Amino acid sequence: MHGNEDQFLRGISGFLGSYFLCLAAMNAIAAFYCWKRLGKSNLSLLWLAFSGVFLIMAPFGYAGANGTPQLMKWIGVPETFRNFVDSQLANAVAYTLGTTITLIVLFVFRKFFVKPVIAWLMLNGALAFMGMSMIDPEFASIVGKPDNVPIVMMVFLLGFFTWLATYRAVQNDERKEQGLESLEAVDNEKILVWPDLVYTEMICMVALTAFLILWAIGLQAPLEEPGSLVKTPNPSKAPWYFLGLQEMLVYFDPWMAGVVLPSLVVAGLMAIPFLDFNKAGNGYYTINERKFAYLIFQFGFLELWVTLIILGTFLRGPNWNFFGPYEIWDVHKVEAQNNVDLSRMFWEGLLQRQMPMPSTEASTLSQLGTILVRESPGILLTIAYFVLTPPLLAMTLLKRFYVRMGLIRFMVMSNLLLFMVLLPIKMVLRWTITLKYIISIPEYFLNL
Amino acid sequence: MASLGEVIRNSQIWKSIFRHPMPVDRRNRIVVMLTNFFLHLHPVSIKKQGIALSYTWCMGGVTFFLFLVETVTGVLLMFYYRPTLEWAYTDILALRDVTSLGILREIHRWGAHAMVIAVWLHMYRVFLTGSYKPPREFNWVIGVVLLLLTLLLSFTGYLLPWDQLAIWAITVGSNMARATPFLGSEGPGAALLNVGGIDMITMGSDARYGLLAARFVGEETLNRFYILHCIAIPLVVALLLAIHFWRVRKDGGISGPL
Numbered sequence: 001m002h003g004n005e006d007q008f009l010r011g012i013s014g015f016l017g018s019y020f021l022c023l024a025a026m027n028a029i030a031a032f033y034c035w036k037r038l039g040k041s042n043l044s045l046l047w048l049a050f051s052g053v054f055l056i057m058a059p060f061g062y063a064g065a066n067g068t069p070q071l072m073k074w075i076g077v078p079e080t081f082r083n084f085v086d087s088q089l090a091n092a093v094a095y096t097l098g099t100t101i102t103l104i105v106l107f108v109f110r111k112f113f114v115k116p117v118i119a120w121l122m123l124n125g126a127l128a129f130m131g132m133s134m135i136d137p138e139f140a141s142i143v144g145k146p147d148n149v150p151i152v153m154m155v156f157l158l159g160f161f162t163w164l165a166t167y168r169a170v171q172n173d174e175r176k177e178q179g180l181e182s183l184e185a186v187d188n189e190k191i192l193v194w195p196d197l198v199y200t201e202m203i204c205m206v207a208l209t210a211f212l213i214l215w216a217i218g219l220q221a222p223l224e225e226p227g228s229l230v231k232t233p234n235p236s237k238a239p240w241y242f243l244g245l246q247e248m249l250v251y252f253d254p255w256m257a258g259v260v261l262p263s264l265v266v267a268g269l270m271a272i273p274f275l276d277f278n279k280a281g282n283g284y285y286t287i288n289e290r291k292f293a294y295l296i297f298q299f300g301f302l303e304l305w306v307t308l309i310i311l312g313t314f315l316r317g318p319n320w321n322f323f324g325p326y327e328i329w330d331v332h333k334v335e336a337q338n339n340v341d342l343s344r345m346f347w348e349g350l351l352q353r354q355m356p357m358p359s360t361e362a363s364t365l366s367q368l369g370t371i372l373v374r375e376s377p378g379i380l381l382t383i384a385y386f387v388l389t390p391p392l393l394a395m396t397l398l399k400r401f402y403v404r405m406g407l408i409r410f411m412v413m414s415n416l417l418l419f420m421v422l423l424p425i426k427m428v429l430r431w432t433i434t435l436k437y438i439i440s441i442p443e444y445f446l447n448l
Numbered sequence: 449m450a451s452l453g454e455v456i457r458n459s460q461i462w463k464s465i466f467r468h469p470m471p472v473d474r475r476n477r478i479v480v481m482l483t484n485f486f487l488h489l490h491p492v493s494i495k496k497q498g499i500a501l502s503y504t505w506c507m508g509g510v511t512f513f514l515f516l517v518e519t520v521t522g523v524l525l526m527f528y529y530r531p532t533l534e535w536a537y538t539d540i541l542a543l544r545d546v547t548s549l550g551i552l553r554e555i556h557r558w559g560a561h562a563m564v565i566a567v568w569l570h571m572y573r574v575f576l577t578g579s580y581k582p583p584r585e586f587n588w589v590i591g592v593v594l595l596l597l598t599l600l601l602s603f604t605g606y607l608l609p610w611d612q613l614a615i616w617a618i619t620v621g622s623n624m625a626r627a628t629p630f631l632g633s634e635g636p637g638a639a640l641l642n643v644g645g646i647d648m649i650t651m652g653s654d655a656r657y658g659l660l661a662a663r664f665v666g667e668e669t670l671n672r673f674y675i676l677h678c679i680a681i682p683l684v685v686a687l688l689l690a691i692h693f694w695r696v697r698k699d700g701g702i703s704g705p706l
Contacts, residue, residue: 147613150561154568161569164502165576184503185705190493194477197490197499204506205513212517212562216554223544226537227615229664236616239606241564241599246620255635258624269592272575273585281578283705285503290578297575445627446636 006069008137013064013072019131020061020075023124024054030120043117050124061131076135082326090324092250093431095315099307103298110287114167126159136326142314146222151240151313158306168285182284234318234331243312244305250320251426253447261419265300268416272297275413277404292401300420339436346377358443371441378439382448390414489693491701498704503577507570511598512689514563518601521556522678524549529608531674533667536610560602567598579703587695590688597685604677607670615665618673622665625656632656 027050035044063071089098106113113119130152133139143152172182225231238246248257272293280289287294315322317329347355356374358367372379393414394402402410429435439448456462457470471480481492497503528547529539543550571591574580580588607618630637631654638649651663661668696702 147561150558150565154565157565157569158572161505161572164505165573168502169576182705184497186497188495188497188704191496192474192477193490193492193494194471194480194487196496197494198487200499200501200506201509204509208510208513209517212555212559213551215558216551219554219558220544221554221557222611222613223540223609224612227610227612227665229615229619229666231612233612233616236620238621239603239617241602242621245624254624254627255629255632259628259632259635266592266596269595270589273580273582273588276581279581282581283577283579283703285577293578294576301572441636444636444639445634 005137006064008140009069009072009135010064012134012140013062013069015061016072016075016131016134017058017060017062017065019134020054020058023127023131024051024058027051027054027124047120054128057131072135075132077129077132082136082324086324086327090315090327091322092311092427095311095322096307096427100303103302107295107298110166111170114163114170116167119163119167123159126156133325138328139325142325146219147240148313149219151309155306155310158302162302165285166287169287172284172286173288176286176289182286184284235316235320237312237316240309240313243316244308246320247308247312247316248423251423251430253445255445256448261423264416264419268300268420271412271416275405275409275416277409296417296420304420304423339430339434341437341440342378342381342435343375343440345433345435347374367443371443375439375441378437378448382439386415386418389418489697491697494702495704498702503704504702505569505573507566507573511563511566511570514559514566515685515689517559518556518563519682521552521559524552525556526678531608531670533610533670536608536670540609540611560605564598564602567595571595574703577703584695584699584703587692587699590692590695594685594688594692597681597688601677601681601685604673604681607665607673608677610670618669619665622656622659625659626651626654628655 027047031044031047031051034040034047057075060071060075063069088094113122130143134143142148168183172184175182237243245257245262248261251257252261276290276293278290278293280286281293314325317323317327318331318333319335321333321335323329323333344355347353356370358370358374360367362370390411394410398410398414401413405413426435426438429438437447439446441447450458467483468479469476471477478492481487481490525543528543530536540553543553574588574591603618603621607614626632626634628635630641631649632638633649633651633654633656635649635654638654639647641648651657657663659672660666661672
């Protein structure tokens with residue numbers, strides 16, 4: 001056991017040492033920048049201290065290569081923490097609640113979190129945490145899988161760009177409050193495309209090419225065993241950008257998760273410019289001037305798309321079970337599946353009666369009738385959800401929208417939103433009352 | 449004595465290729481944008497804040513450049529790779545182990561991942577700056593189609609190495625099509641499409657079959673995905689890209705405060 005661990009630690013040693021050296025260099029550059037360009041020597045000292053800490057950690061990272069791999073554990077996250085995460089937090093409920101609360105806190109206190117000092121601290125924290133987790137073999141194997149590397153990159157890129165956009169939006173919103181124009185409108189005279197734009201483009205192209213070549217040299221593209229339809233890998237995963245859809249399969253049947261909802265995502269994206277009647281916020285970053293559109297989009301993109309991809313990629317293992325980031329992907333892990341259909345809850349739980357079942361001898365039409373009676377609670381609820389909610393919204397919360405948008409546009413928007421919210425609704429129902437299907441008509445493959 | 453550079457720039461050959469003098473002064477910096485094929489996509493002058501990196505992120509350009517990288521490396525890989533059950537896997541294996549410049553495959557694959565990410569970031573920026581608002585509504589719609597096609601390009605390319613990763617990712621992905629309402633053999637409503645007691649929608653005629661060209665991921669699928677990946681989708685993407693860029697110019701130039 002110890003031997004295996006040592007071997008793993010030795011293997012990752014070179015990477016880990018260099019990783020912390022990079023973090024040290026990164027903070028040293030930040031310190032230099034704060035000192036020279038911003039003239040803030042106290043900030044400079046702070047980053048210098050960070051740099052020093054990472055510099056001390058680097059030799060521990062390299063220790064494995066020098067025959068003392070156990071030393072590397074000194075800079076790893078402690079085992080008790082790893083066990084705690086795996087045993088207490090490794091489930092879909094904690095993950096979803098955690099990410100949702102994090103996003104809400106980041107949004108509400110955005111004025112605080114976008115401060116460059118805070119953002120830089122958070123980046124340091126995230127990078128350090130990732131590095132310190134790499135001494136765990138399970139974490140390292142899933143994060144370091146070649147096809148997962150781009151997703152790690154995407155997470156950091158999204159974090160960076162979300163910070164940048166929010167930073168600018170917060171600045172613009174403050175400027176507007178003071179009666180100033182947006183940052184984008186200041187100092188905005190026309191300049192010649194040659195040289196100002198074409199040079200930027202060329203530098204971008206050169207840098208990108210260099211980056212791609214380095215990436216290609218440093219990391220080999222994955223190639224597994226020759227394809228065979230007889231040997232099913234467990235888990236079988238779709239390409240990473242579809243893993244949000246695959247994750248939806250936990251809550252919906254394929255016709256919803258794989259066909260209807262993705263089609264509506266595309267349709268909904270296309271509809272955005274025709275539904276958003278707000279003229280403000282065209283050509284500059286702002287949140288306050290278009291809060292509704294902003295929140296809906298971020299809810300869809302960051303919460304329902306990106307976090308589900310992260311979940312599907314890093315935390316779903318064999319049999320699509322949820323695994324903690326430091327947990328072994330055990331094929332035999334069993335998760336209790338005792339979900340119940342709404343119709344069964346209604347007939348057997350609420351009415352204490354036997355559920356009407358279609359007899360196989362009856363005619364098709366009478367079978368259909370029995371099924372409709374059996375599923376009537378779910379069907380009525382679904383119809384009510386889609387038919388009653390829009391007018392209710394139009395009369396109450398979204399009255400202003402209804403007046404501005406007119407009937408058709410309002411109905412399109414509210415129905416798209418209702419479909420979008422179906423997923424969180426189904427999630428919550430699954431977790432709270434172990435609901436399987438709202439409507440369950442397996443006879444016609446119609447389960448919702 | 450004139451320098452060599454001057455001699456070259458004054459030669460008939462040089463002047464026949466470049467229709468403009470060196471862009472060293474204001475006049476010629478304008479002329480170069482108007483008379484060069486590759487540059488005429490751009491306007492002559494542009495709003496300063498519109499091209500500030502912290503504003504525009506450069507992600508649309510990065511996506512387009514990655515599309516070009518994918519095209520070039522893809523064409524080169526097509527010279528080598530044979531899309532048949534017999535050769536597909538071994539060709540990729542050889543690219544990895546023995547072929548010179550086999551690294552083209554790495555560039556192609558990582559470039560593809562990067563392109564998906566860049567498209568998302570581009571869309572993210574366009575949304576956050578409200579740049580889809582009038583008069584750019586339709587260009588946003590084209591952008592959504594391009595996003596979809598980028599994902600399909602990546603998805604169809606995923607199958608070509610013909611390893612376990614490839615065929616099972618495509619199996620999982622295409623299984624969804626089986627559940628298409630009315631058009632999938634296990635989709636709701638398919639049983640209703642029944643003429644004289646004969647099901648119209650079966651495993652051999654449903655949406656999934658149309659995607660895979662077979663009941664299971666097999667040689668026919670490889671051929672179909674190869675054509676889609678190398679020819680059909682790139683052609684559509686190229687056309688839509690042209691319209692997308694043209695509309696950027698026609699709809700008021702790159703975004704910025706009105």
